[in-house]
């Protein structure tokens with residue numbers, strides 16, 4: 456989608472014009488060229504406002520035909536809600552509603568004002584949210600049908616009312632945030648046979664090449680040298696070679712103060728010998744959602760180049776059953792030297808992350824955020840609305856939660872009381888990989904924490920939020936790219 460700036464909507468060769476109306480302000484202010492458009496349509500908009508058929512309620516959609524009276528085929532009168540409540544979340548949603556409406560109507564070129572709410576000028580944050588909304592809502596997963604349906608993606612978005620450099624910087628940032636998110640979505644939507652650990656590594660290498668990152672892809676021999684017994688054990692049932700994917704972004708002169716982003720990269724999770732039920736097992740192609748979020752964040756970081764150091768680590772493998780597969784009862788030794796008693800081979804994410812977080816520390820990370828589609832239990836606790844979070848450092852998490860407040864991605868903290876650690880004690884090894892039925896997400900997180908030790912750490916369980924069977928405010932059904940925007944928001948704030 457090309458994005459261009461125009462001084463006037465009605466001069467745009469577009470299929471859809473947009474006018475924004477706040478709730479309870481039928482006399483204005485209006486966002487867009489209401490009076491010109493209204494006049495050409497014989498005052499249709501003002502009459503509908505007067506009769507209260509248009510109320511301005513948030514995301515109210517009223518479509519008017521122009522019958523050749525304007526260059527555009529239709530006009531969208533978009534409800535923006537109350538003026539003084541119009542914030543960045545609202546802008547993002549409005550922008551997405553415009554794109555979704557245009558796509559439904561098969562109108563490929565849109566001209567819209569950029570919204571400023573109660574501000575005099577379009578702020579950086581509003582412009583960023585606007586760009587996020589349009590680019591996130593324009594995402595499409597093409598699929599693999601031999602006869603492809605025609606794409607409904609927009610060709611062009613003409614923006615009017617752009618009044619400052621700050622706002623155009625915001626638009627660029629929002630575009631970068633959305634592109635990283637859309638990359639994560641694309642990876643998660645891709646089936647397991649088409650995104651093997653090797654393919655995932657190649658995708659990471661492309662991101663590295665595009666932005667000049669240092670990269671390193673460890674193969675089985677390297678893993679053996681480092682003693683990464685966790686990743687190797689999980690990979691042992693698979694015909695696909697595992698990869699430990701590493702990207703380094705150095706935004707500071709020295710490689711100190713390094714943020715480690717570690718993402719679970721299980722490209723398909725059968726459960727292994729502790730095999731999963733057949734129903735919905737196909738969805739386990741999404742089990743690399745944490746790794747995808749990390750790579751998506753790196754894509755955005757590469758575009759924005761903040762003055763921070765980041766190391767991205769993605770332990771990538773399939774979790775399969777078979778003659779060579781690891782088994783319940785096995786005891787394995789991780790890179791850290793700590794041993795794990797495997798009681799369930801389906802609790803594999805935490806095992807690969809044990810080596811992932813330890814390797815991130817080895818590469819200099821002194822703060823770590825791990826992301827994983829880790830537990831079914833988090834879906835029971837928080838549904839598909841909220842990402843579960845844990846930490847060993849409340850200050851670190853509260854900074855992160857503030858960023859989630861800005862991006863609108865919902866995150867909720869789970870407790871880490873010592874009592875829970877009792878559940879993952881093993882009689883034959885340092886730690887067991889499952890902790891019984893109760894508090895399944897917490898024991899899973901604490902398991903990873905065992906390998907992080909004292910390094911400030913945040914764990915994000917995105918099992919409920921990474922992939923949705925229904926359309927969302929900001930995108931189609933399927934992969935959401937959740938946490939990419941919050942990770943980047945956090946990372947760029949560290950630079951300030």
Ligand code: BES
Nearest residue numbers: 799801802803828829830831832889918
């Ligand atoms: N990949 C799954 C978790 C998952 C479940 C992700 C639903 C997305 C949606 C993970 O590897 C797993 O199987 N976890 C087990 C752990 C159990 C064996 C302790 C689970 O949650 O059932």
Ligand code: ZN
Nearest residue numbers: 724801802803
């Ligand atoms: Zn599993």
Ligand code: ZN
Nearest residue numbers: 721724742804
């Ligand atoms: Zn898994």
